[in-house]
Amino acid sequence: MTPELKQRAAALLKAFERKGLKIATAESCTGGLVAALLTEIAGSSAVVERGFVTYSNEAKTELIGVPADLIATHGAVSEPVARAMAEGALARSRAEVAVSITGIAGPSGGTATKPVGLVHFGLARNGFATVHLERRYGDLGREAVRRSAVEDALALLEHALTL
Incomplete structure (x- = not known):
């Protein structure tokens, strides 16, 4: 992952720690990349559950x-x-x-209905309605789709701090 993503993840972890919140991830097409990015940062065990x-x-x-x-x-790749x-x-x-x-x-x-590059996200936080995000990145190549998905997952986690 890029240095910018690592910095963003580090800031996210600090913000979660300040609020006393822990994170769980459930990943399919990214195969654990979000968890790997977060746990690459020293001290992440205070936040990544x-x-x-x-x-x-x-x-x-x-x-x-x-x-x-x-x-x-609905298929594995779907909002529900x-x-x-x-x-x-x-x-x-x-x-x-x-x-x-x-x-x-x-x-x-x-x-045709579920093209390469289609990714669905969910964000659940105790006490709040579950958020859904759909992205259609297009056929950018496997690595680019997965990296884009990690970026959007971080954005959702950042959003969770505003709920």
């Missing part, structure tokens, strides 16, 4: 409680699943805030 890498549909169901019928109905991932990560952790990411990083896996 846990991370779930739920790459498969089964992992989403078994680890964070996303209903299998929700995935069957992103919301359920964030809520499930929050429920299965000791964190007050959880961010989720599910998408199609490419180069394959896209369809």
Whole structure:
């Protein structure tokens, strides 16, 4: 990750620590990159409570409680699943805030209705309505889609501080 992203993550961790809030992540297409970025920073254990890498549909169901019928109905890359991932990560952790990411990083896996570069995010915070964000980055290449998703996940976590 870039030095700018590391600085942003460090500032985010300090802000969460000041508020006494902990973070959980539930990541699919990013494979743990958000958790890795956050935990690269010394002292992150005061804020990062846990991370779930739920790459498969089964992992989403078994680890964070996303209903299998929700995935069957809407697909893993969808708003309802992103919301359920964030809520499930929050429920299965000791964190007050959880961010989720599910998408199609490419180069394959896209369809006409769910193209490569489509990513859905969820942000859950105790006591607040779950937030959803959809991004259509386009077919930028796997690395660029994943990096863009990390940036947007950080933005959602920054937003959680304003709730």
